[in-house]
Amino acid sequence: MRGSLGGPRVLLRRLREVMAEPVSAQDRLDKIVVLIAANMVAEVCSVYVLRVDGTLELYATEGLNRSAVHQTVMRAGEGLVGLVAQDAKPLSLSNAQAHPAFAFKPETGEEVYHSFLGVPVLRAGNTLGVLVVQNRAHRTYSEEEIEALQTTAMVLAEMIASGELSALARPGAEPAARRSLHLSGLGLCDGIGLGHVVLHEPRVVVTNFIAEDIVREVARLDDAVDALRASIDSMLDGGDIGSVGEHRDVLETYRMFAHDRGWLHRLREAVLTGLTAEAAVERVQSDTRARMMRQSDPFLRERLHDLDDLAHRLMRQLMGRTHAPKPEGLPKDAVIVARNMSPAALLDYDRSRVRGLLLEEGGPMSHIAIVARAIGVPTVGQIPNAAGLVDPGDAIIVDGASGEVHVRPQADVQAAYAEKARLRARKQKQFAALRDKPCITRDGEHVALNINAGLLVDLPHIAETGAAGIGLFRTELQFMVAASFPRAGEQEKLYRAVLDAAGDRPVTFRTLDIGGDKVLPYMRSFDEENPALGWRAIRLGLDRPGLLRSQVRAMLKAAAGRDLRLMFPMVADVAEFVRARSIVERELTHLRRHGYLLPDQLQVGVMVEVPSLLFELDELLEHTDFVSVGTNDLIQFLYAVDRGNTRVSDRFDPLSVPVLRALKRIVDAGKAHGKTVTLCGELASQPLGAVALIALGFRSLSVSVTAVGPVKAILRQLDAGRAAGHILPWLENSGGDMQLRQRLLAFAAAESLSV
Incomplete structure (x- = not known):
């Protein structure tokens, strides 16, 4: 298939037919590996699926010993397959056995195969498995073949994410795509929210992966990119925003990325493998997200948000949507998941149906946290990639007191939190009895x-x-x-x-x-x-x-x-x-x-919240009718600690000697002058x-x-x-x-x- 554009497109069409057949999950996987091997003129094609325990299990193969299916398991980072999963990027070798990471598995019978091409199976930047082809000959896989295998991996990603393979797994070894997650963040608003995920900005769902007309798809992509660039230029140059400020900085970053030739080249290459323009955007962004999530540089990781936003804008442009889609059919127990959101956006939701809020960002004094507390919505923030770890409809528990989040929780966890919620409700009834x-x-x-x-x-x-x-x-x-x-x-x-x-x-x-x-x-x-x-x-x-x-x-x-x-x-x-x-x-x-x-x-x-007033209290109280102590700012100024910075905000205890001495000074001055002091x-x-x-x-x-x-x-x-x-x-x-x-x-x- 080298040098042929027909190969990948024919493969994608055949895969679509196999996905539509009423067969078992194992039969479907077996047919897929046969198709890929034949199309790529490979003697081996294997699918490894990441399990909940972090290992990779061989789920299907054409060319290796069939008896090794569901028996061969690799630890995270073990062998070439483990390396691909760990790095989330393709690995192409003409002599695989010479690579230091090569791990021999005798039950597979792969010792006769020398060339190796492995690509990660990615979805929303998360690794779900690895797709591998091998040959006996020492061959070098072309860029086109690597692109084609990555494109095919997208189809496998949807199959794994759907939960279809769970029936093939032993208890405790289910595919990680649907595994239970225990995440730790920052509690922003007390309370327990049990419900189901609603994405504040739902992902644009690509339903058509396979292009019918490559030339037309390239033209669609070019037109959408031109329109995207024009819209960003218009916002920047049209006077709708100031000449400086955070909003302008964000749009300037968008403009820089939108004009990046490397990004456009990768999008075009993905279309040329046989994908529709929108599927190409999704694939390229998933690959980019996977790489950037593994970066230690916080600046690069922050740029991931900008690239995500840009990719979503481009996909909406391609699909004829001018605005981000709004969640439809809000369930009665909705837990909203977002990167961040404005207070107005939260208030737009039906409060009677919102049980919790989960944010990738957000600090205790952020505007959204203040509003969440005002309306009593249990909220957890500081959960990296929160929107990429969940799917709409997932069961989820948000504990706003501890900052713990459970996605797709096990039955015993759900039962424990349900009991905790009942105890909390009983306590709230006791508090309500004190109202009058x-x-x-x-x-x-x-x-x-x-x-x-x-x-x-x-x-x-x-x-x-x-x-x-x-x-x-x-x-x-x-x-x-x-x-x-x-x-x-x-x-x-x-x-x-x-x-x-x-x-x-x-x-x-x-x-x-x-x-x-x-x-x-x-x-x-x-x-x-x-x-x-x-x-x-x-x-x-x-x-x-x-x-x-x-x-x-x-x-x-x-x-x-x-x-x-x-x-x-x-x-x-x-x-x-x-x-x-x-x-x-x-x-x-x-x-x-x-x-x-x-x-x-x-x-x-x-409001007494600037420490300088501590030394002018007598003069101040001669002019004012009352004072109110704002401890949030007063404490951060006393300790020179940014209360919104999670690295230092908990470094000093509000119940400390310096703070309480300052507060005692204020309340004593108020009494001396006969003025009301509240806090x-x-x-x-x-x-x-x-x-x-x-x-x-x-x-x-x-x-x-x-x-x-x-x-x-x-x-x-x-x-x-x-x-x-x-x-x-x-x-x-x-x-x-x-x-x-x-x-x-x-x-x-x-x-x-x-x-």
């Missing part, structure tokens, strides 16, 4: 337990949890989920709805905390080396006073005739707060002049953290919705005086012993507190 009970410690200390919110979907939680109010309403979430900048009227409508839902409960609105890592898609972004320390929050608001004024005016108008609490984030010194408060006074004057009804009572506060942040949402905060003197906490029950339950069991007596003396004089968490745990155990 006051949050009072055993020794009579009242604690205002509020919730954190930021979207309309959060509002029912006020009544559901029995919260004292909303201690932190993140106004920027409305801006992040919107397609364009919300007008003043839209903002006013949201703030009024929040106040209506809260009734007589207090609501504290935080003004926009955008900038830094919270980039709005419709606003021009700026590259900053340290975005968390950069142009964000109140800094942006004071530099763009029109933005801040319109938001403050919307809040004041929404709160007409009611109480209003608003606070400013990221304030670094008293002068900034004074400037911000003057904007509020200016807007009040404007509304009075134009006859608007004003709030009955207005309190203006500040919002993840620390308050942890039962053990809440115990420490009450011991320090905090009597107002704002927690995530899912934390209200557990925190209220433990505070009702707590003797606040005993906690203070245990912690404070040691905090003042630790003697160099910094193991505060252990002391807190010991106290909780002695007091029979369920932390």
Whole structure:
């Protein structure tokens, strides 16, 4: 078949016929190896399938001893077959026995064969097996023959992935394509999600692999590539995005890859073997994905996402789809799997059917994680290649507490997690029973337990949890989920709805905390080396006073005739707060002049999250009506640790002596000035953290919705005086012993507190 274009195309057509025959899986495989051997003028053709135990088993052969089928097994990396599987790339040898990796298997009778060509059987970059041809003669396989065998391997990949071969396997030696997977990631939102996989961006399914007209397929490919390049150029040059920023960088990378001659050459070569244009794109990208997943260079691995996106764009272009396909027929127990997604995209799903969320990226403070917690969806992030490891409809378990994920779990694992979910449901019922009970410690200390919110979907939680109010309403979430900048009227409508839902409960609105890592898609972004320390929050608001004024005016108008609490984030010194408060006074004057009804009572506060304020607390509290401690940022700034960086975010304990001493300083200053001090942040949402905060003197906490029950339950069991007596003396004089968490745990155990 060397030099002939008819060979591969004829083989693919014959394979299609065999795949359609109503025969057993073994008979089908046996026919396939005979066809491949005859077409490639090879004396041997063998199929090895990767098993769940990581070994490779001979499933079918033409030329080797048939008795070796299902008997010959190779360890990972063993022999030439193991080398192909390990490296995920073709291996062609004219004298195989001279290769250092050659492993002799006497039962196969392959000692008389010298030349060897092996290609990995790949799907979505994952190795499912190895396809091999051999000859007695010392021959060199041509590039065309290698391409043809890789193309044929695509058909085998679909057969293996379908689960058809599972019936041939012994228990414990099933094909790895459908094996159970246990993955460890980062828990982003507590809870257990049991359900079935829904890909947020479903793969473009190629149904027609075999080309009828090669010339036409090449033309289709060229036209699609030209259209893809034109669309990227249009986005870059048309002024729809800024001249700098992350979005532009991504598109510039797309443009670079789209004009890469090597990529286009590989696509054309794949079409010339007999594939349709879309099948060629899938094959080339699967090969590329397999190679790049094995790279140790993080930069190269990151580029894999760009290439995946580009390949998907090209496939949609070929199949006449201008947008990514949307999941259809959402099951009642959907677990959404995505590389990453926007908060708006998550909110587009029917919440009553979403049981969990699995992300390749995502950190605990990412926007999607914040929204997932707001709507109570168990979420796990930091699972590399998550979308490539699952198929739509796969059974899956997501444990948002431990970060564990089970794909296609065994029956005993499913049963264990189902029982865990039932126990959790019973505990939630116990928490729900506390809804109307006051949050009072055993020794009579009242604690205002509020919730954190930021979207309309959060509002029912006020009544559901029995919260004292909303201690932190993140106004920027409305801006992040919107397609364009919300007008003043839209903002006013949201703030009024929040106040209506809260009734007589207090609501504290935080003004926009955008900038830094919270980039709005419709606003021009700026590259900053340290975005968390950069142009964000109140800094942006004071530099763009029109933005801040319109938001403050919307809040004041929404709160007409009611109480209003608003606070400013990221304030670094008293002068900034004074400037911000003057904007509020200016807007009040404007509304009075134009006859608007004003709030009955207005309190203006500040978030203490920049450490510099720790040394201006007395001056600050003379100007502000209340303060709210933002522990998420305060702790990261105290320790100079990026909370979104998984390499360092868990390096320092929030329940540490420096942190609790800083918090004690704030709460004591508040008491001295007679000003309310509340605390919002993840620390308050942890039962053990809440115990420490009450011991320090905090009597107002704002927690995530899912934390209200557990925190209220433990505070009702707590003797606040005993906690203070245990912690404070040691905090003042630790003697160099910094193991505060252990002391807190010991106290909780002695007091029979369920932390």
